[in-house]
Amino acid sequence: MNAFLENLDWSCQANESLVCLGLDPELARIPTKDIVTFNKGIVEATCGLVGAYKPNLAFYEALGLAGFRALEETIRFIREVSDTMIVIGDGKRGDIGHTAAAYAKGMFDNWGFDAVTVNVYGGEDSVVPFLNYSDKGVFVWCRSSNPGASDFQDLEIKSQANGQIPFYKHVAYEIQDWNKNGNAGLVMGATYPDQIRETREICPDMPFLIPGIGSQDGALDHSVRNGISSAGRRILINSSRGLIYADETKNFAKGAREATRELRDNINAILDSLGLPW
């Protein structure tokens, strides 16, 4: 099995959790003086409850050099508290091959992420430089969770191999085809569970990163049922603001811990009901 998939499966198994916690701190919303203190509090409180952390690079870049220093410290802290935890760099980078190789170097060699999110608009040679890091995960943004997702991703295209299909399904077929190292995954928005099911049929074993859900969201059940592989795994249900801002007072860490435990337990209850317990 691919080394990244092994690490991902193990990271989830260790905490019996398919939760990915999104570290998207915004100075205006956090009750601490800086985002490193905030992130450390969140990580310390939740590191036994999640399968992965996902810092979203936009929220660090928004703060310039200080933000990137905070990102570096956050990653270092996660490594300190767990040497098996998967850390996903959510940057959705994508560019022509030569530039994509520089981004891959930045994300994997510099920041040291275990996996990244990438943007597929530039085609195969814009994704392959990431996939070439065969022990790292590459989640391709396939069907997003926002209103504008339908502007382009749902356009009907004529595929030579698969006939008239929506654009995002063509992306899924292509990634399945390019996935020579077995380290590709897809980002599939939770707000569209039917699309998750159809895409799981195309890519039976790929890990799906599923954002767009809060712990109370009705779509959770559908996303889990439609997203899991036949073994009942290979999804990461991501929540960011729903977890880190569960309590916006000084008790933020405890609030995040409770919200994260609830989300993990809700997911596990669905797995149990399907006869696929840990």
Add this chain to the structure above:
Amino acid sequence: MNAFLENLDWSCQANESLVCLGLDPELARIPTKDIVTFNKGIVEATCGLVGAYKPNLAFYEALGLAGFRALEETIRFIREVSDTMIVIGDGKRGDIGHTAAAYAKGMFDNWGFDAVTVNVYGGEDSVVPFLNYSDKGVFVWCRSSNPGASDFQDLEIKSQANGQIPFYKHVAYEIQDWNKNGNAGLVMGATYPDQIRETREICPDMPFLIPGIGSQDGALDHSVRNGISSAGRRILINSSRGLIYADETKNFAKGAREATRELRDNINAILDSLGLPW
């Protein structure tokens, strides 16, 4: 006229140049000890010959914090040598609305770029947070210059308004529609001059950022003729490696200066031949 367009037109007019110089330094190729020294040498030698500079963020991110510090110093130096020069942050950022707003803050408020490149995959709400900075330019990646461009950008889609058209043309129509502030532009690869012509028909006044050309490239003539607006302006012909590595010895700055002047003069000769001199 939109403030960014005015600034762009003025920046080009000041040096009578439609050249955009791409600052994509790689430690392995530069003859100086660091990339700041290299960039400063290039900028000092070429600042009277270009209409814009375009640092590609990948090459700074590849070096981590040190790279981002170098980017900050490079931008500061460009501002020192010219207070009218357009600086384009080539990051091709794109994500759902809330995240896109954080990226826009990073690119415009933190780095202080005059314009950015963005990725359109997430649809309208992923682009609007950039367009909302109405005095800044937003170049949407439309048709790229790499081999993989055709994987998705050339797929035939059925548009309600415009019938069966290639994906990239649909993107052009959409951007034209979303361009309420008049600050949108497109990235159009020079390797496909026919596509540039067809897109210019859709977007008559938008600035086009045209990468993928070297100073000797036969496509230059077609790109300029097909790309210019009716006034003979509104294109930036970008060259990165073709200019900054024109001479890979200690004489790199002089080499870049000569290559940049040659590209500028070749473009201006084409404008002259069309009866559209400065």
